[in-house]
Amino acid sequence: MRNDLSIAEQTFQYPRKINPKLSELGVARPVKTYMLVDLSGKMGQSCCQWTAAHGAQYVVFTSRDPKVDQRFIDHMEQAGVIVVSCKLDITIKESLHLCYQTITRTLPPMAGVANGAMLLRDVLFTDMDPANLNKVLAPNVNGSVYLDGLYVDTKLDFFLMFS
Numbered sequence: 001m002r003n004d005l006s007i008a009e010q011t012f013q014y015p016r017k018i019n020p021k022l023s024e025l026g027v028a029r030p031v032k033t034y035m036l037v038d039l040s041g042k043m044g045q046s047c048c049q050w051t052a053a054h055g056a057q058y059v060v061f062t063s064r065d066p067k068v069d070q071r072f073i074d075h076m077e078q079a080g081v082i083v084v085s086c087k088l089d090i091t092i093k094e095s096l097h098l099c100y101q102t103i104t105r106t107l108p109p110m111a112g113v114a115n116g117a118m119l120l121r122d123v124l125f126t127d128m129d130p131a132n133l134n135k136v137l138a139p140n141v142n143g144s145v146y147l148d149g150l151y152v153d154t155k156l157d158f159f160l161m162f163s
Contacts, residue, residue, distance in 0.1 A: 028056035032111030037090055039116040040066045047114055052081045058107050062088035062099055090117045090143035114160040117143045
């Protein structure tokens with residue numbers, strides 16, 4: 001067994017890719033619309049503020065009962081963001097098409113969609129029967145399928161699904 005120690009000098013060089021900050025990328029575009037499905041509460045408001053901080057000027061909140069805090073809407077409008085609410089039950093295709101028609105008639109083209117639709121059932125997974133499981137999954141799964149079908153030919157900047 002050798003007891004001497006050798007030191008070798010080596011230099012490594014790794015290529016570095018420097019990514020610009022998100023704010024420099026212009027994540028959202030001012031001449032496009034961003035749709036927040038079933039995100040009319042605090043989480044949706046946070047998403048709205050983030051997209052607005054990154055360039056968005058048109059944001060649509062949708063929900064079966066879209067109640068967006070008027071103070072929040074006023075705050076966003078003072079910042080130059082147009083906030084629109086649209087009634088939508090994402091589990092019903094016809095409801096989505098009605099909302100889509102309203103949006104396309106009145107706002108710039110869609111560039112981003114975030115689906116936060118969900119149904120909560122407080123029950124252990126092992127106690128959930130298939131019918132309840134389908135009801136719980138329908139808003140997110142079916143809603144995302146319907147949204148994908150609607151925007152399949154649209155070049156979106158993002159399509160987010162919250163779960």
